[in-house]
Every structure is written in structure tokens, then in C-alpha cells.
Amino acid sequence: MMEYEYTAFRREVDLHNKCCGGSVWCIRDICGIICAILTWMLILYAEFVVMNVILLPSFYPFYKVINMVIFQTFAFLAFASHLRTMFTDPGAVPKGNATKEMIKQMGFREGQVIFKCPKCCSIKPERAHHCSVCQRCIRKMDHHCPWVNNCVGENNQKYFVLFTFYIAAMSLHSLFLAVNHFMVCIRHDWKECSAYSPPATAVFLLFLSFEALLFAIFTAVMLGTQVQAIWNDETGIEQLKKEEARWVKKSRWKSIQAVFGRFSIGWFSPFAKPTPKSKFESFLYSV
Template identity: 85%
Template structure:
């Protein structure tokens, strides 16, 4: 297939790359802020779960088991986020829509091909141009500011895992928060936490709000992604194309 040449072709294209071209990265201030905010929210959940609820818990087995579960899925969520963020989603080489390149790719005479007028690249089937990445992305689903990257052919599996792990730790945090209220009331707020009752209530309420919000958001996103994968389709709408 002619477009396979685009996938395997290695060239000195350093656009949207850092560390000498080895790492894919998008220099978008909004995306960077959202990614950092995601890390901070995960760290906040870590703080409340570990230092407000589990470590001070009077039940050592309950504390140990839930700590292992939460830490495992939190680590997997963080790792999946980094893989999604720093993986090339499937960018088509920029500026390859030249007559010489078209001849090298072996297109038949009279064959219709599509050229992106924005990044001057030959667009494979189901490729879309991202205005943030300023590239055409193979099987682009959408650009997600929370991972500061497009979700495309090469990193969609990491994005699906990220949404799954975030949904799991969100539900787990909700369970732990509600249970913590029960434990603290039963012990009359003694020996259930290192912090005062007002501070503990504030920590737990904010965690419940965060966990509930992200549980709903990631569950919906996960369902959308699984449906798209099952139907072998993408939700992105084609932008303007030019026939060559």
C-alpha cells in the first residue's frame, strides 16, 4: 500500500520533538498547564488517601490492602498519562506533498490523493489535521489538553488505559472517603486521622468532589473510546482537503 511508505519513513523532522528529536512533545501552554494540573490532582488524591485516611487508620489490614490497591493503580495511571503525552500519535511527515515525493511513493497516474493545505503533507486514509499540533495525525480521534497531545493511531491504547486507571482510583477514593466518615464518627474523630475534624472534613469533601467528577468524565470517555475501537472509527471530523 502506497501510504505504508509514510508510516515507516524516517526523516529528519524535529517539529513537535525535544531531547534531540527522540521525544514527542507539544509546546502548547494550555496543554502543559492541564497536564501539570492532572499530576497535581493525582498527588492530592495520594495525599488524602494515604496521610488523611489509610496511614492513621486503626485497622492495619484494611490500611495495607487499600494502600497497595490505590498505589498500584495510581502509578499505572501516571505512567499511562506520560506514555500518552510523550508518544508520537502518528504524525504524517510535514512537507512531503512534493512532486518528487509523490513519484517516489509510486502513485499510479490519475490516482486521487489528498493533500493537507496547512502542513503540506499527503494525507493517508482517516488522517486529520490538528490545529494545536499543527500536523496531520493518522487515525486521529481528538486532541486532549489533559494529556497535551492528540489521541491517534500510536497512543490511543495508552489513553484508554489512562482513562481506565483514573476511573478505578476515582471510584476507590469515593469508597475510602465515605468509609472514612463512618470510621471517624464511630471513633468520635479520635485516632482516625492526624488532622483536626474541620481539616479532615475539608480534605474529604474536596476529594469526593474531585473523585466524583473524574469518575464520571473518565467513564464516559472510556466508553466513547471503546465504542470507537469496536466500530473501528474515529470521532474527528475531516478538515479541508485538496485533491492532487
């Protein structure tokens, strides 16, 4: 009976945190899903206005092509970074692994203090925290972000930093284009500056400017807090709770490398994984 309940319990956990037959990590949280879809819609709206209202009707071919390449690059990398953050296991500890057999298998010494999470019945690694939305303990959990419908933790912090960076860059670029195009339209008395009517063009530009300014400020602040946390080797939760550092803090350069890997152009790519962990670490806390 107990074995059946445990199997059903593990199946429920897998369904909550996995999709596509268990091959992809995803959190089935309705609030997070709505926020993620809203993020995609706002990116698509900015792309629609920038391309169809601002750049395509432009009188200057060189200005048009250069800004198209820059904007589309930022938009693609921001979207890819969001997807990688959302669908990457942030560092979940296996639920219900705090059994005598598993403790022996992990090679803990006799009498060694082992922390267990009472909520998910797992062996709690150092610096792990329990997330009530993910229903798991997450290694080096920084926070749970509804905009990416996932926790930001050990395995996906790089992608979240890139997401905030590219959204901030995309927003600033959109704001520049919107303000510049608004001035061009006034200079040309709104003639031939857009394929849409002057009132519609004004509404598009005003909403884009508001969206770009709001997201530029929001993501720039998030980017700053993430960089500060990585720089100080201290997660957002640890800063919030003012936890005393019981772990050996890395140097600033080592802390950055722990998130982004060895320095290369891959730091700026959402498709390049950070330096993989050792086989021993992967064995201890593999999902």
C-alpha cells in the same frame, strides 16, 4: 532561497513537536502543559489524602495494606499511561512531504488520486485529519485532548484508553475510601482517626470526594466513547462529522486488535506497545 526557507520551516516544525534534542514527541502548547500539570497535581493530591489522612491512621492493618497496594497500583498505572499518551507520537504525517520526488518514492500509480493537506503541505493518508494545535495531520485522529497535551490517534489511543480506565478505577476507589473513613471518624467522634485536626480532615475528605466523583464520571464517559469508537472502527471526528465510511471497516475484534495488539496481559500495561505496523507502512509515513 526556497531551499533555505524550507529548511527553516522544517526546523520550526521539529521544535514545535519535539523536545530533548528531538528525541521525544511533545507539544509546546501552554494550555495543554497547564492541563497536564494540573492532572498530575490532582493525582498527587488524591495520593496524599488517601495515604496520609485515610490509610496510615487506620485501625485495621489488613485493610490498610490491601488498599495501599490497590490504590498505589492504580495511581502508578494512571500516571504512566498519561505520560505515554502525552509523549508518544500519535501518528503524525511528515509535514511538507507532498513533493513529486516523495510521491514517486512512495510508489503511487500514475493518475491515482492523492489527497494533500493545504495547511501542512503533506500527503494526507486515508482517515487522517489536521490538528491546529499539533500543526500536523494525524492518522486516525480521534480528538485533541488538552489533559494529555496531545492528539489521540493511531499510535497512542491504547495509552489514552488505559489512562481513562485507571483514573476512573482510582477515582472510584478513592471515593469509597473517603466515604468509609468519614463514617469511621464520626463513629469514633473524630478521635485518632487522622493525624490532622477534625476540620482539616473534613476538608481533605470533602475535596477528595468531590474530585473523585467528578473524575470518575468524566473519565468513565470518555472511556465509554473510546470503547464505542474502537468497537465501531470509527473515530470521534468521523462520528462528529458523520463522515461516510470510505474505508473498509474491520471486524470488531480486528478493530480492537488494531489498537491494543494481540490479546495478552499487555493490553492492560502502558509499557507494552501494540502490535507494530508493517515495514511498508512505517516507510510511507515515518516522521
